[in-house]
Amino acid sequence: MKIITYLSNITSIDETYWILITKTLIFFLFLTIIKKIGVSILKKINDSKKEYLYIQKYKLLINIIKFFIFILLWEKYLDSFITLISLISAGFTIALRDLIFNFFSGIYIKIKKPFEIEDRIEINNYKGDVININTLSFEVLEVNNQTFTGQSTGIITHIPNSLIFNHPLRNYNKAFKYIWNEMTFKVPLKCNLSKTKGVIYKIVNSNEVIKNIPPKMKNQVNNSSSDYRIYYNKYDPIIYTQIVDNHIELTVRYLIHPKKARYINSVISNKVIEAYHNGEIELYQD
16 A cells, blocks of 8 residues: 555555556456466367467457456546546547457457458458457458459458458358359360360369369358358359350359369369360360
C-alpha cells in the first residue's frame, strides 16, 4: 500500500486506479504463465497440425478471459476512461474502436469459421493460403493472381479480422476441398473428333490425382448438403465441344484441388503434346 500511495503522490493519479492497475497486471501475469504452461503441454502432441490448431484455440481462450477480466475490473471506470481518451486524442479513440472490432471479428472467425488454416481465400484483392489466425488479424501466404491456380510468391500478408465484414470473401475450400478446372484444346474441323476426344479422355482419366477425386467430392457434397444447397449431376471429367470460326474447341472440365491445379494443367498439357507428336491427335495451328 505504501508503494501505491507513493505512486499516487508522484503521478497525481488516484490510488483507486493504481490498485486496479496492480490487480490487472497480476491477473494478466498469472494468465500469461498459465498460457505458457498450457502451450508447453500442447507442444507434446505428435501431430503438428493438431498441435497448431489446439495451441491457437487455447491462446484465443486465454485472450478472451483476459478481455473479460479487464471489463470486470474496470467496468465502473470505462465511461470516464473512454471520455478521457477522446479528449486526449480522437485518433486514439478510432484506433481503440478498431482494436475492439478486430477482437470480436476474430471471435466470429473462430466460431463461424468462414475460413480455416490452409484454406485458399481472396478478400479485398488479397489472395493466398491462410497460414495463421490471431486475435486481431489473420495471415495469408500470397499467391499470384492467376485465377485459382496461382502459386505462392513467398510473401506473407497480415489482414485485420474486421475486413471480413467490409469486403466479400471468396473461399476456394469452403464446404469441400475441390473445384472445377477447365482446359481448352483447339483441333481442326477435319480431325477425327471421336478419336481425339478418346485420347484426351484417356489422358485425363489416367491421371492418378484426378481419378481419385470424384468419389471424395461426392462424399463431401453429401456431407455439406445440410448447410449448403449444392449438388452436381456429374463428378467425372467431361469434354465439351464447340465450333469456333474455322476450328473446334474441346474444353475439358474436371475436379481438382486448387493448390494442385497448375501442376495438373502442366502434366495434361505435356501428355497432349506428346500424343500430338506421336500422331495420335491433331491440334489446330493458327
